[in-house]
Amino acid sequence: MAASKMRIVFGLLTFVTIGMIIGALFQLAFLRRLEDSYGTEFPLSRRLYQSRNFGNRQLSTGVLPWANDKEAETLRFRYIKPEIISWSPRIILLHNFLSIEECDYLVAIAKPRLQISTVVDTKTGKGIKSDVRTSSGMFLSPEERMYPMVQAIEKRISVYSQVPVENGELIQVLRYEKNQFYRPHHDYFSDTFNLKRGGQRVATVLMYLSDNVEGGETYFPMAGSGECSCGGKIMKGLCVKPLKGDAVLFWSMGLDGQSDPKSIHGGCEVLSGEKWSATKWMRQSATS
Template sequence: MASAMKIVFGLLTFVTVGMILGALFQLSFIHKLEDSYGTKFPSLHKFQNDGYLQLPKGIPHWDNDREAEILRLGHECDYLRATALPRLQISTVVDTKTGKGIKSSVRTSSGMFLSSEEKKRPMIQAIEKRISVYSQVPIENGELIQVLRYEKSQFYKPHHDYFSDTFNLKRGGQRVATMLMYLSDNVEGGETYFPMAGSGECNCGGKVVKGLSVKPIKGDAVLFWSMGLDGQSDPNSLHGGCEVLSGEKWSATKWMRQSTTS
């Protein structure tokens, strides 16, 4: 009996040690993965189990990483703004019948898309890779980054990012997720607003409304999903850009598709 107990105890000890070593290995792997992509954002915060994720500011922790060196000075926000400024045009929305962009009163910002050649630049490649790590969506499934500027009194009424037409589904399928990056500080208003997220109240362009909003802070980003795990479009992903009360709100948007866009 005593001999059997010793054997059982030995096996339990072996399994326990194995589990501890396995957990330590996983933590080490995750830490190295984050370091290797030069992330500024050490953690994710989930809002009330709604599936909307904000990536808050953090302290960089990069060591001997080429891609991280490119982003280390934190100039990626200014870089995107400077690249976009000469080519800004009045923003459009997708026509549900033709799938083409048309001007609309529901969206009053100005913006542009980076070109395929600009996507090859080291700074853009580093940003794209960091987005891929956080979203867990391959880089090749992403659309070209769009940079937007909202001036005083400008806004984007609540809308969905997934397509309601068949034209845009031909290349890459449906939009799965959106990474929205804030590129400027000192903005009053201009929150990203999710009217169907949660049951509380929030600020939106100086007004108190139901839902959840995220204030624009330079270097922060918001990741949210337009499709559920069942492959169906999620109407709860409804969101909008609140009216800017003062300052200029700059943002960059990366849409991810079901399959490769190239």
């Protein structure tokens, strides 16, 4: 009797197991048909998932609805991750804004032509040397602005800042070495000389071009309500750590069209390594 019951139980278990296997096979076949139909509908965008090393971060390049779309490639739709870090002043952190190749490209252009950085004289509007800014830098030339990689970066800046490309100044590349810094300042002009060409500065895009930097944060004293580490010192405000490929987009003018005093910012002291960055200022109207 017991043996008969065991045979019945074993038979039921075998039946259930076979049913589960058949169901799984039907499910796999159904998923495969979905994949095949997706590939037929979007033949240009079907890709196998693979891992791509992006600096120190791992990104997935999977099925992209915009694969082989040059516009989307230029704007890095797959990679850029916007993060709003302050509404007043308006600040957006754009993760992965530049590729590693673009960062290295800008550094390579700038390195042979670095000069001691200057600040704008509020009386004359001209650049003068000052102890408040101890970096070295250079501006890309109008000819270099026509290079395909530079054009791609400028178009990306225009799209995310919502300011036309022609309203942008030439990109400035900067290097901060150990113990160098930039005291808090405003990007908008206080003189009339600089307003003649393109009007007031509306927005700034600050792009980080190097890794392995200790200190060198971008510091916003009037943003946020907490504290942060600025060059190893705890300060009131908001600090953004420089990470290669990331960019900070902030506005020097408020929604009312007036200059925003809260947009004051600075470059914290570099404790070790070299901090490379690129800055793009956007104006109210065309600069040329």
